[in-house]
Amino acid sequence: MGGLSVREELCTGCRACVAVCAFWHTGRFGALGGRIRVRHVPERCESQPAVCRQCREALCQDACPAGAIGRGTGGGSPPRVDRDSCTGCGLCLEACPHGGVSLDGEGKAAICDLCGGEAWCARVCFPGALALARPEPEEDGHASA
Amino acid sequence: MAAGDGERWAGRVLHVDLEGGRCWREELEEQVTGSFLGGRGVNSWLLWRHSVAGCGPLSPGNPLILGAGALGGTHVPASGRVTVTCKSPATGLFLKSTSGGHWGAALRWAGFDHIVVHGKSPRPVYLHLEEGRATLRSAEHLWGKDVRQTNEALRQELDCPDLEVACIGQAGENLVLFAGVMFSVYNTAARGGAGAVMGSKRLKAISVNPRGRLGVASPEEFWLLGLEAGGGGDRYQLKYGTAGGIPVLNELYIFPHRNFRGGRFDRAREISGQRLAEAGYLKRSVACASCPNACHRYVEVNGGPYAGTYTGGPEYESINSLGAGAMVTDLEAIIKANELCNIYGLDTISAGVAAQWLLECAERGLVSSAQVGLPLEWGRAETVVELVRRIAFREGVGDLLAQGVKRASERLGGGSWRWAMQAKGLEQSSCETRPAKGYALAFAVSPRGPDHLYAHPGLELGITSKMRSMVERITGSEAYANPRLVEKRADIVSWHEDAVAVKDSLGICHFYKTRDACGFDLELYAGLFSAATGHRLGGEDLLRAGRRIVNLERCFNVREGASRADDVLPHRLMTEELPDQPGLINSPDELEQMKDRYYTLRGWDLDRGWPRRATLEALGLEEQAGELAGLGRLPE
Numbered sequence: 001m002g003g004l005s006v007r008e009e010l011c012t013g014c015r016a017c018v019a020v021c022a023f024w025h026t027g028r029f030g031a032l033g034g035r036i037r038v039r040h041v042p043e044r045c046e047s048q049p050a051v052c053r054q055c056r057e058a059l060c061q062d063a064c065p066a067g068a069i070g071r072g073t074g075g076g077s078p079p080r081v082d083r084d085s086c087t088g089c090g091l092c093l094e095a096c097p098h099g100g101v102s103l104d105g106e107g108k109a110a111i112c113d114l115c116g117g118e119a120w121c122a123r124v125c126f127p128g129a130l131a132l133a134r135p136e137p138e139e140d141g142h143a144s145a
Numbered sequence: 146m147a148a149g150d151g152e153r154w155a156g157r158v159l160h161v162d163l164e165g166g167r168c169w170r171e172e173l174e175e176q177v178t179g180s181f182l183g184g185r186g187v188n189s190w191l192l193w194r195h196s197v198a199g200c201g202p203l204s205p206g207n208p209l210i211l212g213a214g215a216l217g218g219t220h221v222p223a224s225g226r227v228t229v230t231c232k233s234p235a236t237g238l239f240l241k242s243t244s245g246g247h248w249g250a251a252l253r254w255a256g257f258d259h260i261v262v263h264g265k266s267p268r269p270v271y272l273h274l275e276e277g278r279a280t281l282r283s284a285e286h287l288w289g290k291d292v293r294q295t296n297e298a299l300r301q302e303l304d305c306p307d308l309e310v311a312c313i314g315q316a317g318e319n320l321v322l323f324a325g326v327m328f329s330v331y332n333t334a335a336r337g338g339a340g341a342v343m344g345s346k347r348l349k350a351i352s353v354n355p356r357g358r359l360g361v362a363s364p365e366e367f368w369l370l371g372l373e374a375g376g377g378g379d380r381y382q383l384k385y386g387t388a389g390g391i392p393v394l395n396e397l398y399i400f401p402h403r404n405f406r407g408g409r410f411d412r413a414r415e416i417s418g419q420r421l422a423e424a425g426y427l428k429r430s431v432a433c434a435s436c437p438n439a440c441h442r443y444v445e446v447n448g449g450p451y452a453g454t455y456t457g458g459p460e461y462e463s464i465n466s467l468g469a470g471a472m473v474t475d476l477e478a479i480i481k482a483n484e485l486c487n488i489y490g491l492d493t494i495s496a497g498v499a500a501q502w503l504l505e506c507a508e509r510g511l512v513s514s515a516q517v518g519l520p521l522e523w524g525r526a527e528t529v530v531e532l533v534r535r536i537a538f539r540e541g542v543g544d545l546l547a548q549g550v551k552r553a554s555e556r557l558g559g560g561s562w563r564w565a566m567q568a569k570g571l572e573q574s575s576c577e578t579r580p581a582k583g584y585a586l587a588f589a590v591s592p593r594g595p596d597h598l599y600a601h602p603g604l605e606l607g608i609t610s611k612m613r614s615m616v617e618r619i620t621g622s623e624a625y626a627n628p629r630l631v632e633k634r635a636d637i638v639s640w641h642e643d644a645v646a647v648k649d650s651l652g653i654c655h656f657y658k659t660r661d662a663c664g665f666d667l668e669l670y671a672g673l674f675s676a677a678t679g680h681r682l683g684g685e686d687l688l689r690a691g692r693r694i695v696n697l698e699r700c701f702n703v704r705e706g707a708s709r710a711d712d713v714l715p716h717r718l719m720t721e722e723l724p725d726q727p728g729l730i731n732s733p734d735e736l737e738q739m740k741d742r743y744y745t746l747r748g749w750d751l752d753r754g755w756p757r758r759a760t761l762e763a764l765g766l767e768e769q770a771g772e773l774a775g776l777g778r779l780p781e
Binding site: 012013014015016019020022023026027028029030031032033037039040042043044045046047105124126127 | 219
């Protein structure tokens with residue numbers, strides 16, 4: 001699948017992405033449990049979505065001492081957290097330059113999984129700050145599934 | 146996505162007693178939330194229950210009530226409105242004042258739907274909410290700070306970058322009768338002086354840590370219906386905001402200026418939402434919770450005398466009242482005046498109308514520039530900016546204006562009441578009612594005073610085929626989609642009042658339109674309310690709840706002694722024709738004719754506009770009927 005593309009300058013700070021993300025993953029709305037955050041400076045009305053960008057060189061994966069973060073195959077595949085191995089140490093949070101990792105209500109790492117391809121955050125993003133990018137071609141020229 | 150056991154989805158009330166420094170929870174019965182929905186409706190129910198007739202608006206006995214809508218904090222588009230409810234210090238009558246922003250969503254995530262603030266604290270305090278807990282803390286160090294400083298200080302102090310803050314600025318501390326409660330820094334529950342009530346209680350702020358969770362009764366159903374409510378995003382709003390409407394309204398001769406003595410302003414384009422964007426002041430379009438439209442603005446001024454100014458806004462109303470109303474066309478000065486209103490916590494509408502009234506007093510020789518120490522001339526931008534500052538700090542003439550134009554004109558005399566653009570004590574918002582009879586009726590009968598956010602009967606304009614077909618549904622014929630007609634205005638207005646009460650109670654913004662029914666898709670919202678709360682209602686039930694809420698709010702005013710005679714418009718609109726538009730006036734005869742029909746439809750008596758016993762009992766308002774009967778104010 002393609003990854004999430006983020007155009008921060010288009011974000012209006014409505015946080016509909018936060019609402020659908022938390023609800024899709026946990027069945028509850030709220031700032032706990034979602035995999036996307038909107039960082040903001042309210043006095044300047046600045047808003048920036050902080051979410052996994054599906055980096056090719058995944059610093060979160062490298063930083064994890066427990067080996068709890070794995071990858072799917074192909075470019076644009078989201079990292080996968082093995083919740084049983086995750087110790088909640090938080091090193092992945094510090095390693096991610098996009099603020100794309102958070103700890104869920106149980107203290108385990110939570111990373112965007114593109115809702116299995118639905119990417120609800122992008123679907124509800126009216127200004128277009130979040131979009132599901134087209135699948136990237138693999139080195140052999142084939143798009144990943 | 147299973148719902149948890151024992152989880153509450155509505156009616157979670159936090160009571161705060163500022164005298165005793167105590168907080169406690171109350172879970173409202175389903176019968177209450179089923180009847181009054183949430184947000185504004187439940188707030189009004191709480192106001193009736195916790196206030197007594199005749200109490201002073203700035204006395205400890207006037208409760209200050211804040212509530213998020215029943216759909217707040219979810220993915221439902223534009224569901225983040227907050228309602229602040231109390232007795233208004235401007236009118237001495239019922240006040241609901243609403244705001245956008247993100248505080249309402251945070252409140253629900255933190256485990257509460259409503260807050261009732263009782264009493265008055267001996268020292269300045271703020272209330273902090275976090276994961277279902279509430280604590281009162283000293284705000285001695287915050288007292289005297291402006292709204293931006295208060296937000297910054299609380300975020301640091303509580304070490305919470307996502308903190309959501311409701312607070313007052315200096316205007317609220319100084320009991321300016323049109324001080325607002327500020328949310329998410331630049332959003333305001335502006336009208337009617339709720340900020341002064343908060344100031345009288347010495348409550349500086351209510352901060353909320355949004356970390357938390359919010360469930361709904363039927364998750365799958367709610368998810369799907371919420372997505373169905375999407376699709377109403379408006380690119381024009383996103384690009385130009387509410388002030389994008391200025392050029393069109395101006396061409397229709399309904400852009401008030403010079404204290405409502407003009408309908409078409411030659412220089413309107415210079416202060417439009419289009420100009421705000423094209424001239425580079427607009428840096429960002431800003432959204433309230435889960436709203437696609439992002440009609441809120443963020444602007445900066447980088448040169449000239451107001452260099453360094455930055456603020457949320459300006460919206461349509463602020464541009465009109467602080468700009469065109471005073472004949473000011475310097476957009477940078479309007480932005481500055483808006484910034485000061487925001488950081489001191491003032492209603493831009495009333496502040497602007499107060500400035501306009503003073504300028505007209507000077508024009509007519511009742512006050513002089515020398516007396517005031519400011520050039521009191523139309524179009525003097527720096528005068529308006531300075532007046533805003535003086536109002537907030539009650540300095541000199543600002544102390545006179547801080548009481549609102551009704552009281553100020555009583556004090557100044559000289560017949561200045563004739564151009565005080567107020568009714569019931571509230572300054573009229575920047576809507577020209579003379580060419581639109583439904584608006585005139587709606588503004589006259591509004592329990593909070595003449596203003597567009599109680600009914601906003603826009604369908605009467607019949608601009609689109611959807612609007613005309615809605616008018617047909619309400620009145621039986623598309624022919625009544627004509628704002629110049631007096632006939633059927635009462636039908637259109639009362640329907641809007643009920644529907645707006647529903648949207649306020651669900652937390653949905655009036656400016657968001659679902660794909661169907663011009664934003665009044667009641668069946669869809671009934672489905673959402675049912676899925677959210679587990680209390681099953683249909684579209685007609687919702688409308689009936691709206692009617693119940695409007696009647697309850699009318700009862701509050703009747704209990705305070707208000708009657709038909711109070712349902713009027715500002716004197717000028719009833720006695721002067723709209724310039725350049727001969728014959729357009731809100732004549733008292735015409736207004737009384739519409740009021741007769743309105744009270745009849747409502748089931749209120751014609752002499753005093755008081756709800757009849759049968760009307761209240763049919764809506765389940767027996768408690769209110771009983772109390773009004775005891776006061777001898779319940780016609781049979």
